Amino acid sequence: xxxxxxxxxxxxxxxxxxxxxxxxxxxxxxxxxPLVEESYATAVVRxxxxxxxxxxxxxxxxxLRDYASPDFALTNDPTRLAGLFTQxxxxxxxxxxxxxxxxxxxRTDLAEQQSQMRLTxxxxxxxxxxxxxxxxxxxxxxxxxxAISVGAFDPIEEGETE
Numbered sequence: 001x002x003x004x005x006x007x008x009x010x011x012x013x014x015x016x017x018x019x020x021x022x023x024x025x026x027x028x029x030x031x032x033x034p035l036v037e038e039s040y041a042t043a044v045v046r047x048x049x050x051x052x053x054x055x056x057x058x059x060x061x062x063x064l065r066d067y068a069s070p071d072f073a074l075t076n077d078p079t080r081l082a083g084l085f086t087q088x089x090x091x092x093x094x095x096x097x098x099x100x101x102x103x104x105x106x107r108t109d110l111a112e113q114q115s116q117m118r119l120t121x122x123x124x125x126x127x128x129x130x131x132x133x134x135x136x137x138x139x140x141x142x143x144x145x146x147a148i149s150v151g152a153f154d155p156i157e158e159g160e161t162e
Contacts, residue, residue, distance in 0.1 A: 036108040041119050046098055048134055048145055053095035055081065056088055068145035069137050093152050098123045098130060117143055128152040 048064075055061035061081035065073050076084075107120035115138050122131040131151045136143035 035110045036117060036119065038105060041105055041108050042103055044143060045103060045119055045132055045134060049095045049098050049132065049150065052150055056085060056093065069139065072146055088150065091152065095130060097125050101125060114138065129155050
């Protein structure tokens with residue numbers, strides 16, 4: 001299990017209550033196709049992490065909050081988000097490299113009614129990998145952020161080999 005140095009967890013109760021399809025899908029498996037198309041999942045993850053990066057550099061998380069689902073926005077005002085992302089700002093974790101690096105998708109789950117989507121994985125960056133666990137809910141044709149966990153971890157400490 002990956003131990004995160006900095007992890008931000010929002011909406012944990014919503015994650016626990018989400019009825020995802022049985023079984024995780026490993027996007028790297030040759031036998032199973034991911035439930036969410038890989039290039040689309042990558043684009044959605046990059047989109048959210050770009051908003052987090054902008055908030056980290058400016059200290060203003062209004063866009064991230066306004067870009068998310070109404071439930072997320074109700075629970076997380078910009079001041080609360082700034083407090084929750086303090087550790088990432090202190091670490092000066094630059095998320096810009098996620099725009100040009102392909103993620104390793106560990107989970108690409110859709111709820112049975114395709115009303116929620118969960119994307120979990122990491123970007124293999126140096127010196128630290130950037131992990132993510134994102135849950136979205138469908139509103140019309142858009143996927144809006146419902147819960148987020150972002151962190152950095154050292155692949156050597158976690159026993160990962162290059």
